[in-house]
Amino acid sequence: MSGRTEGGVQARASQNMLALFLRDIRLSIRAGGGALTGVIFFLAVIVTIPFGVGPDLNLLARIGPAILWISALLACLLGLDRLFQADREDGSLDLLVLGNDRHMLALTVLVKCLAHWAGSVLPLVVAAPLLGLFMNMAPVGIGATALTLLVGTPAITFIGAAGAAVAVALPRGGLLISVLVLPLIIPVLIFGVSASYGAVADPDPFLQPFLILAALTLFLAVLGPVAAALALRHGTD
Amino acid sequence: MRLIAENLGGERGGETVFSGIGFALEKGQALIVTGPNGVGKSTLLRVIAGLLPAAEGRVRIEGGPEDFPSVASACHYLGHQNAMKQALSVTENLRFWRDFSGEVALSVEEALETVGLDGIGHLPFGYLSTGQRRRAAIAKLLVSRRPLWLLDEPTAGLDKASEGRFGGVMTKHCRDGGMIVAATHLPLGIEGARELRMGEAV
Numbered sequence: 001m002s003g004r005t006e007g008g009v010q011a012r013a014s015q016n017m018l019a020l021f022l023r024d025i026r027l028s029i030r031a032g033g034g035a036l037t038g039v040i041f042f043l044a045v046i047v048t049i050p051f052g053v054g055p056d057l058n059l060l061a062r063i064g065p066a067i068l069w070i071s072a073l074l075a076c077l078l079g080l081d082r083l084f085q086a087d088r089e090d091g092s093l094d095l096l097v098l099g100n101d102r103h104m105l106a107l108t109v110l111v112k113c114l115a116h117w118a119g120s121v122l123p124l125v126v127a128a129p130l131l132g133l134f135m136n137m138a139p140v141g142i143g144a145t146a147l148t149l150l151v152g153t154p155a156i157t158f159i160g161a162a163g164a165a166v167a168v169a170l171p172r173g174g175l176l177i178s179v180l181v182l183p184l185i186i187p188v189l190i191f192g193v194s195a196s197y198g199a200v201a202d203p204d205p206f207l208q209p210f211l212i213l214a215a216l217t218l219f220l221a222v223l224g225p226v227a228a229a230l231a232l233r234h235g236t237d
Numbered sequence: 238m239r240l241i242a243e244n245l246g247g248e249r250g251g252e253t254v255f256s257g258i259g260f261a262l263e264k265g266q267a268l269i270v271t272g273p274n275g276v277g278k279s280t281l282l283r284v285i286a287g288l289l290p291a292a293e294g295r296v297r298i299e300g301g302p303e304d305f306p307s308v309a310s311a312c313h314y315l316g317h318q319n320a321m322k323q324a325l326s327v328t329e330n331l332r333f334w335r336d337f338s339g340e341v342a343l344s345v346e347e348a349l350e351t352v353g354l355d356g357i358g359h360l361p362f363g364y365l366s367t368g369q370r371r372r373a374a375i376a377k378l379l380v381s382r383r384p385l386w387l388l389d390e391p392t393a394g395l396d397k398a399s400e401g402r403f404g405g406v407m408t409k410h411c412r413d414g415g416m417i418v419a420a421t422h423l424p425l426g427i428e429g430a431r432e433l434r435m436g437e438a439v
Contacts, residue, residue, distance in 0.1 A: 019336030047404035091318025
């Protein structure tokens with residue numbers, strides 16, 4: 001009996017979370033959702049780099065993975081301030097926080113992060129191979145960079161959620177979030193870029209930094225939502 | 238099932254807004270909270286919901302079914318904002334809150350019909366007028382079942398006919414064994430509601 005009830009509760013919880021995920025995806029696609037903002041920013045930065053660096057193809061190929069990673073990182077930060085702020089402005093956040101007794105707030109935050117990532121960051125990962133061509137990168141390097149972005153960018157969203165939760169009540173929280181979050185993301189950037197280089201530069205390893213990157217993402221997938229949930233719980237006014 | 242508040246005090250920004258509020262609400266009863274602006278009606282509702290920590294005293298719910306162990310899990314909170322997304326249609330909004338809150342009660346269409354919005358469920362929420370938005374937010378109370386409704390000026394922006402209809406909805410909720418705590422300046426038309434005047438005894 002109790003097992004069945006528990007199963008029912010779990011089924012209900014997953015249904016709740018699926019509803020939240022689909023709503024956030026829908027919102028990011030609809031007008032004003034900002035799914036494209038990040039991609040356009042990403043494109044703008046990458047296209048500008050060759051003009052600034054000059055037509056040295058070897059140099060571009062060498063700095064390509066790093067430039068892709070840094071641009072993707074900044075593009076990720078761009079939409080983070082709206083992660084909770086939009087919900088706070090229309091009162092939804094109160095109801096999400098009140099749902100804490102039915103399904104943990106940290107889980108709600110995790111699902112919101114996943115939806116944000118799928119709606120706003122995944123397009124960056126998809127666009128990265130194309131933009132890699134602008135940087136004269138080798139196919140292997142392009143593939144490796146896209147793969148590291150796929151594995152590493154969720155970490156940015158997870159830790160960014162904690163920053164977004166802290167700054168949720170501030171009218172211009174975007175900059176503060178970036179300042180709060182950037183130092184914490186540096187390890188993700190370092191291992192992401194070194195794995196990307198490892199795929200093309202021969203003596204450098206690919207697998208080790210890549211695995212550490214994956215571990216960082218998994219670690220932050222727990223830490224970020226829990227920290228964000230705490231901040232949201234105590235930040236309501 | 239009973240909602241009990243003991244010696245409740247609330248503060249905003251470190252300053253005490255009210256203190257010593259106590260009441261016990263039985264199944265089927267409604268409590269109307271009145272008082273001048275700034276006396277802490279909204280703060281009281283947020284403290285009851287658990288969105289703000291109580292400065293003193295406590296709120297608890299007793300004798301409820303095990304689905305609703307705490308006030309937060311047993312309540313619908315309707316604040317000043319409607320908690321609906323402008324970019325989504327009315328139906329999408331309601332369907333989301335029904336799925337997210339669980340405990341399905343009325344279907345989305347029935348809920349919209351109850352508040353007199355049938356036929357406009359397909360419109361984006363952002364296209365609706367102030368009164369229609371409020372009615373859609375009221376429909377949100379109906380799509381998932383919660384015994385306790387915490388309503389903060391629920392009739393703001395409603396016309397006379399909608400006010401009357403909403404009064405009927407609240408009366409029915411009480412008759413079905415629900416409880417209501419509503420902060421308002423206007424008569425809500427709930428039969429047999431008790432009143433809590435804030436700002437006079439203090």
